[in-house]
Amino acid sequence: MYGIFSYDIASPRVGLKHGSRILDLEVVGLLGYFNDLTIDPAVFAQPALNEFIALGKPRHRLIRQRLNELLSDENAAFKDVYEQVFIDESRAKMHLPVRIGDYTDFYAGIHHAENVGRMFRPNAEPLLPNYRHLPVAYHGRASSIVVSGTSIQRPNGQYLGPDNQPVFGPSKALDFELELGLIIGKNNALGNSIAVDDAEDYIFGLTLFNDWSARDIQRWEYQPLGPFLGKNFASSLSAWVVPLDDLESFRVTGIQQEPIPLPYLRCAKASHFDLELEVILRTAAGDAVVISRTNARNLYWSFAQMIAHHTVGGCNLNIGDVLATGTISGSTPGSYGSLLELSWNGTRPLHLSAQTTRTFLEDGDSLILQGWGFAEGIRVDLGEVSGTISQKQQ
Amino acid sequence: MYGIFSYDIASPRVGLKHGSRILDLEVVGLLGYFNDLTIDPAVFAQPALNEFIALGKPRHRLIRQRLNELLSDENAAFKDVYEQVFIDESRAKMHLPVRIGDYTDFYAGIHHAENVGRMFRPNAEPLLPNYRHLPVAYHGRASSIVVSGTSIQRPNGQYLGPDNQPVFGPSKALDFELELGLIIGKNNALGNSIAVDDAEDYIFGLTLFNDWSARDIQRWEYQPLGPFLGKNFASSLSAWVVPLDDLESFRVTGIQQEPIPLPYLRCAKASHFDLELEVILRTAAGDAVVISRTNARNLYWSFAQMIAHHTVGGCNLNIGDVLATGTISGSTPGSYGSLLELSWNGTRPLHLSAQTTRTFLEDGDSLILQGWGFAEGIRVDLGEVSGTISQKQQ
Numbered sequence: 008m009y010g011i012f013s014y015d016i017a018s019p020r021v022g023l024k025h026g027s028r029i030l031d032l033e034v035v036g037l038l039g040y041f042n043d044l045t046i047d048p049a050v051f052a053q054p055a056l057n058e059f060i061a062l063g064k065p066r067h068r069l070i071r072q073r074l075n076e077l078l079s080d081e082n083a084a085f086k087d088v089y090e091q092v093f094i095d096e097s098r099a100k101m102h103l104p105v106r107i108g109d110y111t112d113f114y115a116g117i118h119h120a121e122n123v124g125r126m127f128r129p130n131a132e133p134l135l136p137n138y139r140h141l142p143v144a145y146h147g148r149a150s151s152i153v154v155s156g157t158s159i160q161r162p163n164g165q166y167l168g169p170d171n172q173p174v175f176g177p178s179k180a181l182d183f184e185l186e187l188g189l190i191i192g193k194n195n196a197l198g199n200s201i202a203v204d205d206a207e208d209y210i211f212g213l214t215l216f217n218d219w220s221a222r223d224i225q226r227w228e229y230q231p232l233g234p235f236l237g238k239n240f241a242s243s244l245s246a247w248v249v250p251l252d253d254l255e256s257f258r259v260t261g262i263q264q265e266p267i268p269l270p271y272l273r274c275a276k277a278s279h280f281d282l283e284l285e286v287i288l289r290t291a292a293g294d295a296v297v298i299s300r301t302n303a304r305n306l307y308w309s310f311a312q313m314i315a316h317h318t319v320g321g322c323n324l325n326i327g328d329v330l331a332t333g334t335i336s337g338s339t340p341g342s343y344g345s346l347l348e349l350s351w352n353g354t355r356p357l358h359l360s361a362q363t364t365r366t367f368l369e370d371g372d373s374l375i376l377q378g379w380g381f382a383e384g385i386r387v388d389l390g391e392v393s394g395t396i397s398q399k400q401q
Numbered sequence: 402m403y404g405i406f407s408y409d410i411a412s413p414r415v416g417l418k419h420g421s422r423i424l425d426l427e428v429v430g431l432l433g434y435f436n437d438l439t440i441d442p443a444v445f446a447q448p449a450l451n452e453f454i455a456l457g458k459p460r461h462r463l464i465r466q467r468l469n470e471l472l473s474d475e476n477a478a479f480k481d482v483y484e485q486v487f488i489d490e491s492r493a494k495m496h497l498p499v500r501i502g503d504y505t506d507f508y509a510g511i512h513h514a515e516n517v518g519r520m521f522r523p524n525a526e527p528l529l530p531n532y533r534h535l536p537v538a539y540h541g542r543a544s545s546i547v548v549s550g551t552s553i554q555r556p557n558g559q560y561l562g563p564d565n566q567p568v569f570g571p572s573k574a575l576d577f578e579l580e581l582g583l584i585i586g587k588n589n590a591l592g593n594s595i596a597v598d599d600a601e602d603y604i605f606g607l608t609l610f611n612d613w614s615a616r617d618i619q620r621w622e623y624q625p626l627g628p629f630l631g632k633n634f635a636s637s638l639s640a641w642v643v644p645l646d647d648l649e650s651f652r653v654t655g656i657q658q659e660p661i662p663l664p665y666l667r668c669a670k671a672s673h674f675d676l677e678l679e680v681i682l683r684t685a686a687g688d689a690v691v692i693s694r695t696n697a698r699n700l701y702w703s704f705a706q707m708i709a710h711h712t713v714g715g716c717n718l719n720i721g722d723v724l725a726t727g728t729i730s731g732s733t734p735g736s737y738g739s740l741l742e743l744s745w746n747g748t749r750p751l752h753l754s755a756q757t758t759r760t761f762l763e764d765g766d767s768l769i770l771q772g773w774g775f776a777e778g779i780r781v782d783l784g785e786v787s788g789t790i791s792q793k794q795q
Contacts (some may be wrong), residue, residue, distance in 0.1 A: 040608075064710060085784055108544055109542055109543050112626075114626060123625075137567075137621055140559065140567045141559050141567070141621075141622060143621055143622065143624075143626055144626065144629050145623075145626040145627045145628075146540040146541055146629070147542070148540050148716060149502065149503050149543075150502055150503050150591075150717050150722075151591055151715075151716055160592045160715055161700075162714030162715055163594070163713055163714055163715075164713060164714045165713075166537050173531075173534045173535070173663065175663045175664070175665060175713075175742075178714075197545055198549070198634075199543075200557070214609055221714070224714065228535060228537065229627075230529050230537075231472040231517075232537055232538065232539040232624040232628065233422070233623075233627020233628070234507075234539075235505075235539055236710070236711075236713065236714045239540070239716040240592075240714040240715045241591070248430065269559060269567065269569045270569070271569060273488030275639075316630070317630075319557055319558060319559055319630065320558045320572075320615070320630045321422065321554055321557075321634045321635070322542060322544070322545050322630070322634055323544050324544070328544075329483055341529065357663075370492060
């Protein structure tokens, strides 16, 4: 996994996470380990991964191969420079991994969409008519995406009070959403669409993503143009990005798509990924409970389909853009990716311990999303994204 | 009006529009005309206005006062350097005026919202219950905002065919939306809201804005999360930004707000602007017809209210962000700000000449938005934003 870190007086730079240590790629480059690959170490001396990402996949693969060689016998490879190239993670401050141009949030978790439908349109089909025909999505706010670990201030906003009149105050229904975020790795020009079978070339890698949501604000504001203040107070991105290349062992066929989508959304190869996901809620009092376990296989639409759809009208994507999947819920209660679903809109409190229940998030609660792939004896960590709720400043 | 222009071998730089000429502010600065104001000319040698905007309003006012003095007797002031400081507009290539971080589109034109309600929910109240309580808005796509004059490719997309099944093809309902765009002039930190009475300090200036819309694509995709591909293929921004300071003479009280909004949306002073707006449709065959005349007074929510609402939950705005107003329609057919309304969803073709009608835009059509203020003998031009529809490349 790649990320941006700083420590002591060292300015932000690109690192490779290696266990509990970070390999400082600027230093590795300055020491000449990439010289024969003609990789300028300056690409690692940046406050965001964008310049590194812009090198492109062929060069990423060369770098990765070199790093694997060096790390396979790290004591020998870095004999006299070990202290220079490795930083203990505990000494590092992590930064937002990419400079984000635009952020898009999909709605590709079909069980989540069904649950929302069942809750809010109880007498209708859970899925709206377009759901199985196109990957529904909306544009989100890029400026308020923060790196994992940043505390999240409970937003003020307008919502309906008990007498159905709008009132103003701190949200009383603060929620998380368990999502994956794609980091775009290549630009397409405005007007040029990306074919579904080429789409993965445009993904640099994957992150964990928490699309914090204020359900009371969202419910009152969202008609007819979608979510706005219910979402834009903050979203959290993990500090580490896993290159898509690293996830090849977990590639699987997705949920059967019925009806078969229009040709521009038909993928020749399996384009879903078998990735385990977990949500931990830790209260200020110290209770820490896994409140959900699910899998990225619950996404109806694949990453490739999201990109093909996003660009089919000519919209341009840029390196560093974030495309989030939407909430990933499984089909059973213990696998839901939001408190909205886990507490069924507040009607079924979640028991964290004998004394502690939750419907939505309380001040002081920490929410941690984790993920990994495991197949054929190989485990690949997706890292984690965490955030603690702080009280709204008065 | 300020904008970014280049010419011959001169790289993009900041210019002031002065009639049909552009005053090259980098050159003016290099010649020493701002020396006593301690304005570094480098701020004008930029491909976007962001660095100039970041100087802040007090310094903008000093610069503006100096420019007014110089221009009041330009032949004397620029006696030996006239050819260096003035560029004829016809020689200039205009660029997008700002580096846009995020783009938000409001829905503040009340007659537009009512018309859409009447069309698509004929048996219900035209306005949804939240409309008069908060400025409804959604996040748009920043990457596909282009400068006035850029040709607009008709987007492909998915929409419902005659048998109500989704089909794929070029949009058959391509439309414009007459809007104003605010250019944000000052950052607020994430978590800090902006009080409504301070909000205008955060506006650098105004532009004309055309939020091109593919109605067929939008209609099929937008439930439940709002517009996506129906909008993100392109939006057009005028090349020139009018500082808010220049519009002081046109300040007026807006439409009476009933019910009185919540305190965070109550503005102490008049915060609407009396600005005339006009839409011209020019066909490839040469017909050019004013198809709409309206006024910014038709906005229910003021610019200050939009900013107060946008940030009330803590969302951070950045210099260069665009906040568009939403379609500005008047209350009568000749004053509607979209073809959706002018042709009443395609049911009442617009007669451009004896032979030519339009429901939506055809390939080769050009759409031009213009605007100006006129009060107490003072006219302030808002410039124009134009675009010509080109066929989708196969």
